[in-house]
Amino acid sequence: MNRRVTTLDVEALSAQYGRIRVVRDFSEQLVAGEVLAVLGPNGAGKSSLLGAIAGVVAGSGRVTVNGCEVGDLPAYRRVRAGLALVPEVRGNLFPTLTIRQNLSVPRVGADGSGSREERIDLVLTLFPRLNQMLDRTCSALSGGEQQMVAIGMALMADPVALMLDEPSQGLAPAVLLDVSAAVRRLAETGLSIMVTEQNHAFAADMADRYLVLNGGATTGRGTAADLSDREALAAAYLGEGA
Numbered sequence: 001m002n003r004r005v006t007t008l009d010v011e012a013l014s015a016q017y018g019r020i021r022v023v024r025d026f027s028e029q030l031v032a033g034e035v036l037a038v039l040g041p042n043g044a045g046k047s048s049l050l051g052a053i054a055g056v057v058a059g060s061g062r063v064t065v066n067g068c069e070v071g072d073l074p075a076y077r078r079v080r081a082g083l084a085l086v087p088e089v090r091g092n093l094f095p096t097l098t099i100r101q102n103l104s105v106p107r108v109g110a111d112g113s114g115s116r117e118e119r120i121d122l123v124l125t126l127f128p129r130l131n132q133m134l135d136r137t138c139s140a141l142s143g144g145e146q147q148m149v150a151i152g153m154a155l156m157a158d159p160v161a162l163m164l165d166e167p168s169q170g171l172a173p174a175v176l177l178d179v180s181a182a183v184r185r186l187a188e189t190g191l192s193i194m195v196t197e198q199n200h201a202f203a204a205d206m207a208d209r210y211l212v213l214n215g216g217a218t219t220g221r222g223t224a225a226d227l228s229d230r231e232a233l234a235a236a237y238l239g240e241g242a
């Protein structure tokens with residue numbers, strides 16, 4: 001893996017609902033194996049940003065995945081190009097299906113090739129807890145287990161860039177450790193990961209660097225080490241570090 005390869009390149013991206021623009025002029029590059037935390041208060045535009053990159057929220061700007069320009073493509077074509085989104089509150093899960101059935105929904109491999117069983121094995125290596133409950137209906141799982149299945153579903157397509165929208169929501173501290181460890185392991189395999197969060201300690205466990213989105217604009221940036229520096233973080237939120 002060449003860690004200097006840019007896997008996700010977002011340039012001058014905006015996101016909007018009707019005529020209301022909620023993210024403005026967002027530009028960022030992720031290289032292989034890098035984890036970027038996108039922090040910011042409620043309503044900052046974090047979910048809209050990920051949605052616009054994934055093509056499920058209207059927007060404009062350039063999105064390039066693995067060298068392939070996808071900004072004008074529908075969401076499913078962006079998935080095929082290697083871009084995966086795990087929406088907020090496990091929004092990609094089918095609650096009445098079992099774990100195994102959920103993992104069987106996505107097309108396997110970005111190009112439609114690859115073995116489903118191999119991908120499922122990878123998900124189970126990442127989240128061994130799911131092994132014993134593959135035939136259990138997802139609505140009967142804990143929030144943490146559902147989050148693991150949701151991430152697993154995104155991984156079935158063998159993405160090069162994974163976007164996670166506030167994975168910590170509603171999860172117990174012990175499960176957060178499972179999720180942050182899985183994110184680090186995935187990054188070590190070369191996946192680029194963009195994760196929105198409001199839990200700074202959890203973000204610090206996963207991220208190489210962070211940026212703050214506030215009012216739809218990037219107001220600051222820093223390294224993971226700065227995440228424990230309250231002053232640096234406050235400056236980033238206030239726009240003094242932009």
Ligand SMILES: Nc1ncnc2c1ncn2[C@@H]1O[C@H](COP(=O)(O)OP(=O)(O)OP(=O)(O)O)[C@@H](O)[C@H]1O
Binds near residue numbers: 040043044046047048
């Ligand atoms: N479907 C929608 N239609 C219209 N406006 C929306 C829609 N979804 C979000 N918004 C608005 O867009 C802005 C950004 O919302 P968004 O959900 O992206 O923020 P967020 O940073 O993800 O917040 P949270 O931390 O609460 O998840 C907010 O002002 C919100 O009210």
Ligand SMILES: [Mg+2]
Binds near residue numbers: 047048
């Ligand atoms: Mg959100």
